[in-house]
Amino acid sequence: MSALLPTYQRHDIELVEGTGSFVTDTKGQRYLDFMMGIAVCNTGHRHPxxxxxxxxxxxxxxxxxxxxxxxxxxxxxxxxxxxxxxxxxxxxxxxxxxxxxxxxxxxxxxxxxxxxxxxxxxxxxxxxxxxxxxxxxxxxxxxxxxxxxxxxxxxxxxxxxxxxxxxxxxxxxxxxxxxxxxxxxxxxxxxxxxxxxxxxxxxxxxxxxxxxxxxxxxxxxxxxxxxxxxxxxxxxxxxxxxxxxxxxxxxxxxxxxxxxxxxxxxxxxxxxxxxxxxxxxxLPDEQMQQVQQKGMYLMEQLSELKGTMIREVRGRGLMVGIECRQAVAPLIQALQQIGLLVVSAGPNVLRLLPSLFVTESELDLAIEKIKSVCQQEVMM
Ligand SMILES: Cc1ncc(COP(=O)(O)O)c(C=O)c1O
Structure with missing residues (x-):
């Protein structure tokens, strides 16, 4: 039995190491982290x-x-x-x-x-x-x-x-x-x-x-x-x-x-x-411009999924919401299983909050994982 007050519904994963956009759990499973402690690690994990x-x-x-x-x-x-x-x-x-x-x-x-x-x-x-x-x-x-x-x-x-x-x-x-x-x-x-x-x-x-x-x-x-x-x-x-x-x-x-x-x-x-x-x-301007550009790219790519279980993709910069036609809890779990961490924003919105230093190839990897889960039509 846990000695912690049960104020959180926790995932059965313990993260023990993080570098840049990736974190690793106690079992050695590596995840691409697109929640960053819920918009906290904006420079990624342990920026040098x-x-x-x-x-x-x-x-x-x-x-x-x-x-x-x-x-x-x-x-x-x-x-x-x-x-x-x-x-x-x-x-x-x-x-x-x-x-x-x-x-x-x-x-x-x-x-x-x-x-x-x-x-x-x-x-x-x-x-x-x-x-x-x-x-x-x-x-x-x-x-x-x-x-x-x-x-x-x-x-x-x-x-x-x-x-x-x-x-x-x-x-x-x-x-x-x-x-x-x-x-x-x-x-x-x-x-x-x-x-x-x-x-x-x-x-x-x-x-x-x-x-x-x-x-x-x-x-x-x-x-x-x-x-x-x-x-x-x-x-x-x-x-x-x-x-x-x-x-x-x-x-x-x-x-x-x-x-x-x-x-x-x-x-x-x-x-x-x-x-x-x-x-x-x-804060340098070039960095802020990159956040805007990466956010546009991410939203453009994800918008191609409209018509599947995805109803709308919206956001600004690297704060992106994917509104789904179904509850997102099973999607979050399915994404975890293939190595991507995201968080919900209400019952039917997936929220993406990657590192502001996320690379294009990391964005592509996340997009590919989201596409694969959305195309499987995971139902509640
Ligand atoms: C807009 C906004 N305000 C306030 C808070 C509360 O912040 P904290 O959890 O650091 O107290 C949050 C946390 O999610 C938030 O998103």
Whole structure:
């Protein structure tokens, strides 16, 4: 019997080694990894540049308190904000923690309580973020939720009329990840931005899954008309080290003053070293263009399968969803058996989140495996 609380439905595979796009299990079976710890290892497994930087830091210092200055935090904050209207960063350890901090920031900043989020959204598992999340299954059994989170229909113009002077913030993912890889329409985002501006409502973008180059730009919002007041990032920021961040404008520095928020491990030197190396690798323009090109290639190739069990292929950069005409759980298992790891996004969407350094031949290998499973028509 396991001594772990059974909060996850785990696959019967234990992964023990990883290099680049591949991982190996305890039985020596090798897998092409197209889930990357669910959009975490954006540089692939153990990228030598990140590994070397962390090994050097391991020899020096593992942890200090945030009561001391940190040039590493300053450097990562600079990489996260350079060339943007966003200028100030708070470091923490996960996506939910970043969102929870953003929630506190919004409350204190606006002195209002109504926050509008969207159906099918996902923002994490803390108590406030459960309330923010637009999926009933996440909240089931936990009783009364933190008040004043209201859920609007995603991509629905009429819903935007709910944004008024009562509203503190509109809070969204520009591509809903866990909800099924659902892309916000840019015309709708333009209308959302206009309505928010009209009533001086803050915009919070949850970039926990879409950020750090995943969609072919540093942040997904950079390909939209949105000008957020706060964004949150985590997952891909440090190639597998736990880290999260709230990224915001100069005004927030007058709201989050000493003593208002904190996190013991936030901005830890090991995580910051991994984050610095990760950002140096991922953010150059040529790298972002490659992510866009590889994503287009992957989606074009997979679109040829429309008409089989595949209904639609959608995404941006290397965040790709394959909507199927059937539940995807048996497809995920069939793919595992032939050496490809992918993750679901809701009951009938397969989600592909490869390394942002994935090669063309690795893309072709994954496409071939997906084609072979889809053509077998695995049924539930
Ligand atoms: C958009 C989004 N927000 C927040 C979270 C929560 O992040 P974490 O699991 O690091 O708390 C996730 C995790 O999947 C996510 O996809």
């Amino acid at each position: 540049y990140v590994q070397h930087a962390v090994e050097e830091q391991l020899q020096k210092l593992w942890h200090t308190s945030n009561l001391f200055i940190s040039s590493k935090q300053e450097r990562v904050a600079e990489l996260l904000t350079k060339g943007s209207h966003l200028s100030h960063v708070f470091f923490c350890n996960s996506g939910a923690e970043a969102n929870e901090g953003a929630f506190k920031l919004i409350r204190k900043w606006t002195q209002k309580t109504e926050i509008l989020t969207f159906s099918q959204s996902f923002h994490g598992r803390t108590f406030a973020m459960m309330a923010a999340t637009g999926q009933d299954k996440i909240k089931a059994g936990f009783g009364e939720m933190v008040p004043d989170f209201k859920h609007l229909m995603f991509n629905d113009f009429k819903s935007l009329e709910r944004i008024t002077e009562q509203t503190a913030a509109v809070w969204l993912e520009v591509i809903q990840g866990e909800g099924g890889v659902i892309l916000a329409d840019n015309d709708w985002l333009q209308a959302l931005m206009a309505q928010a501006k009209k009533y001086d409502v803050k915009i919070v973008i949850d970039e926990v899954q879409t950020g750090i180059g995943r969609t072919g730009s540093r942040y997904a919002f950079e390909q939209t008309p949105l000008q957020p007041d706060i964004i949150t990032v985590a997952k891909g920021l440090a190639s597998g080290f736990p880290v999260g961040a709230i990224i915001t404008t100069p005004v927030a520095a007058t709201v989050f003053t000493p003593g208002t928020h904190g996190s013991t491990f936030g901005g830890n030197p090991l995580a910051m070293t991994a984050a610095e190396a990760t950002l140096e690798l991922l």
